[in-house]
Amino acid sequence: xxxxAQPEDQVNVAEGNxxxxxxxxxxxxxxxxxxxxxxxxxxxxxxxKYITGDNLVKGSYGFEAEFNKSQTSFHLKKPSAxxxxxxxxxxxxxxxxxxxxxxxxxxxxxxxxxxx
Amino acid sequence: xxxxxQSPTHLIKTRGQQVTLRCSPISGHKSVSWYQQxxxxxxxxxxxxxxxxxxxRGNFPDRFSARQFxxxxxxxxxxxxxxxxxxxxxxxxxxxxxxxxxQYFGPGTRLLVx
Numbered sequence: 001x002x003x004x005a006q007p008e009d010q011v012n013v014a015e016g017n018x019x020x021x022x023x024x025x026x027x028x029x030x031x032x033x034x035x036x037x038x039x040x041x042x043x044x045x046x047x048x049k050y051i052t053g054d055n056l057v058k059g060s061y062g063f064e065a066e067f068n069k070s071q072t073s074f075h076l077k078k079p080s081a082x083x084x085x086x087x088x089x090x091x092x093x094x095x096x097x098x099x100x101x102x103x104x105x106x107x108x109x110x111x112x113x114x115x116x
Numbered sequence: 117x118x119x120x121x122q123s124p125t126h127l128i129k130t131r132g133q134q135v136t137l138r139c140s141p142i143s144g145h146k147s148v149s150w151y152q153q154x155x156x157x158x159x160x161x162x163x164x165x166x167x168x169x170x171x172x173r174g175n176f177p178d179r180f181s182a183r184q185f186x187x188x189x190x191x192x193x194x195x196x197x198x199x200x201x202x203x204x205x206x207x208x209x210x211x212x213x214x215x216x217x218x219q220y221f222g223p224g225t226r227l228l229v230x
Contacts, residue, residue, distance in 0.1 A: 004158075032215060043120075043206055043221040044159070051216050090158050096215035102149050103172055104219060106158030 002027045002095040006107035021076040023091030032094040033074040120222035139207030147213030148190040153204040166213040
């Protein structure tokens with residue numbers, strides 16, 4: 001079975017500082033990994049994904065994520081945080097070896113709070 | 117271009133009632149998936165449909181059902197509502213439902229069961 005862990009319920013960072021939101025995963029095969037962001041009373045917005053290739057993936061709004069197979073991690077990063085980045089962030093995994101191609105398994109989410 | 121749309125945005129029902137939620141995918145997308153997001157948790161996979169056929173089902177009871185229409189829009193039905201069905205129901209679409217594809221989510225329907 002596939003699973004995702006986001007060990008931090010909340011991450012606090014000052015505007016202009018780098019941010020990291022942590023994610024670890026467990027799958028039986030090679031993972032496909034995704035990050036989504038959710039603003040209040042909104043659906044999920046896609047940020048980036050890792051399918052194969054370069055371990056450093058660049059996405060929307062200046063976010064990037066690094067895939068680390070040995071540590072089974074896919075941490076989300078941004079060099080300089082903005083107050084407008086404050087939101088709920090979800091990591092998700094898809095195991096292509098399972099029967100359901102589309103199924104995403106999400107973590108419990110990490111709330112990012114960026115302050116002035 | 118319009119993204120994924122869902123209706124209604126909010127819904128209040130009482131226990132035992134039935135509810136139908138609707139989703140229109142991004143134009144050209146043929147696969148629709150449904151997720152349930154309970155407050156404080158990540159979304160949980162309910163169904164995937166592609167070309168009007170069910171391609172996957174999550175760990176939900178038979179009270180949950182869905183269908184996809186020839187125009188690729190979809191409906192999610194929940195019968196005999198329980199208090200625990202209160203959640204944000206999210207619809208997501210992708211081109212073909214392939215494992216490498218990005219799913220794009222709609223704004224959701226917030227269901228409150230009293």
